[in-house]
Amino acid sequence: MTSATSMYNAKPVFADSNKEFEQWSLQSRLPQLRYMVFFTALLYLLYGYFETLIDLPYANQRLLFHVVIIPLSLLLIYRLSFYPQYFKQMRLLLVFAPVSAVWANLYLNVGSSSFSHFSPEIYLNIIWTFTMSGLTFRYALFAVCCSLSGTLVMSYLHGPNDPKLYLHYLWILSACVFGVVSSIVLERMMRSLYLQQLELAHSASVDGLTGLWNREKLLQLFNQTLNEASSKAGYSILMLDIDHFKPVNDQFGHIVGDKVLVQFSQLLKQQVHKLGHVGRFGGEEFCILLPHYTLHQAEQFAEHLRIKISETEFETVGVKTASIGVCQYAPNESFETLITRADKALYMAKDQGRNRVQSLN
Numbered sequence: 001m002t003s004a005t006s007m008y009n010a011k012p013v014f015a016d017s018n019k020e021f022e023q024w025s026l027q028s029r030l031p032q033l034r035y036m037v038f039f040t041a042l043l044y045l046l047y048g049y050f051e052t053l054i055d056l057p058y059a060n061q062r063l064l065f066h067v068v069i070i071p072l073s074l075l076l077i078y079r080l081s082f083y084p085q086y087f088k089q090m091r092l093l094l095v096f097a098p099v100s101a102v103w104a105n106l107y108l109n110v111g112s113s114s115f116s117h118f119s120p121e122i123y124l125n126i127i128w129t130f131t132m133s134g135l136t137f138r139y140a141l142f143a144v145c146c147s148l149s150g151t152l153v154m155s156y157l158h159g160p161n162d163p164k165l166y167l168h169y170l171w172i173l174s175a176c177v178f179g180v181v182s183s184i185v186l187e188r189m190m191r192s193l194y195l196q197q198l199e200l201a202h203s204a205s206v207d208g209l210t211g212l213w214n215r216e217k218l219l220q221l222f223n224q225t226l227n228e229a230s231s232k233a234g235y236s237i238l239m240l241d242i243d244h245f246k247p248v249n250d251q252f253g254h255i256v257g258d259k260v261l262v263q264f265s266q267l268l269k270q271q272v273h274k275l276g277h278v279g280r281f282g283g284e285e286f287c288i289l290l291p292h293y294t295l296h297q298a299e300q301f302a303e304h305l306r307i308k309i310s311e312t313e314f315e316t317v318g319v320k321t322a323s324i325g326v327c328q329y330a331p332n333e334s335f336e337t338l339i340t341r342a343d344k345a346l347y348m349a350k351d352q353g354r355n356r357v358q359s360l361n
C-alpha cells in the first residue's frame with residue numbers, strides 16, 4: 001500500500017543554479033586546490049632555478065615569470081582560498097595563472113631550437129587547468145581557449161608548415177581531449193553530489209507529510225530573520241491549531257485526516273507567501289513567523305487567515321475552523337519562550353470557544 005507521505009508530498013524540484021553550484025564545487029575542491037597550487041608554485045621555482053643553469057635567451061624575463069609572477073599568483077590563490085568572500089578574485093587568478101604561464105612559455109621559447117624541451121609545460125598546463133585547478137568546465141575551457149589561441153598564433157607566425165610542429169599539435173590535442181573528458185565526467189559527478197546534498201538538506205528541514213518547514217528549520221529561520229529583520233518595528237508569530245480534528249480521523253479515517261492537513265498547509269502557504277515562514281509543529285499544530293509585523297498587524301493577519309480557513313471547503317470533510325494564538329517577540333526572548341507564550345494564547349482561544357484569534361502581550 002502506498003504511504004500517505006508519498007501520496008501527497010511531491011518530490012521537491014531544486015533550482016539547478018549554476019552560480020551556486022560553481023561556488024559549492026570550488027569550495028568542496030579547496031583541499032585539493034591548495035595542495036596543487038602550492039606544489040605548482042614550488043615546481044615553478046625549481047623550473048626558474050634550472051633555467052639559470054642553462055644559457056638561455058631572455059634570462060631576466062624567465063626569472064620574472066617563473067620565479068616571481070607565476071609562483072606569486074599561485075601563492076595568492078592559496079591565500080585567497082581561505083577567504084570565501086574572495087572566491088571571485090581567486091577564480092579570476094585561477095584562469096589568469098595558467099594562461100599567463102602558457103603565453104610566457106610561447107614568448108620565451110617559440111622559434112628557438114630548444115622549444116621541444118619547454119613545450120611539455122603547455123601540455124601539462126592544459127591538463128592541470130581542466131582537472132586540477134578546481135575550475136568548473138566552462139571556466140577551464142575559457143582559460144584553455146585563451147592559452148591555445150596564443151599557441152596557434154605563435155606557431156603560425158613561426159612556420160605553420162613545419163612538420164615538427166605537427167607532433168606539438170598532436171600532444172596539445174591529446175591534452176585537450178584528456179582534459180575535456182575528465183573535466184566533464186568530474187563535473188557531472190560533482191553536480192549529482194551537489195543535487196543529492198541539496199535534497200538531503202531539504203528533506204532534513206521539512207515535514208514529510210505537508211512539505212512545510214519542521215520545528216528545527218523554523219528555529220533556524222527565526223534566528224536568521226531576527227538578525228536580518230532589523231525590524232525594530234516588530235516581529236510576531238502565530239500558533240494555529242485545527243479545531244476538533246480528532247473527529248475527522250475517527251469519522252473518516254487517517255488518510256482523509258492527512259489530506260485535510262495537506263490542504264490546510266497549502267492554504268497557509270498561499271496566504272503567507274512571502275510575508276514570512278510557515279512550519280508544522282507536529283499533529284495539527286502550525287506556526288507562522290511574521291518578521292516585520294507588530295502585534296496589531298499580526299492580529300489583523302490572523303483574523304484574515306481565520307476567516308479564509310472557515311470559508312474553505314475541505315475535501316470529504318467540508319468546513320473546518322482553526323484557533324490562533326498571536327504573540328510579539330520581546331527583546332532577548334528565546335524562541336522557546338516565544339512559542340510557549342503563543343501556545344498559551346492559542347489555548348486561551350480554544351478555551352473561549354475555538355474559531356477565534358487570541359493575542360498575548
Ligand SMILES: Nc1nc2c(ncn2[C@@H]2O[C@H](COP(=O)(O)OP(=O)(O)OP(=O)(O)O)[C@@H](O)[C@H]2O)c(=O)[nH]1
Nearest residue numbers: 241242243244245246247249254255257258283284
Ligand atoms: N491524520 C492525522 N492525524 C493526526 C496527525 N497528527 C496528529 N493527528 C491527530 O490529531 C488529533 C488531535 O486531536 P486533539 O489534540 O485531541 O485535538 P482536537 O480533536 O483537534 O480538538 P481541539 O484541538 O481541542 O479543538 C489526534 O486524533 C491525532 O491522532 C497526522 O499526521 N495525521
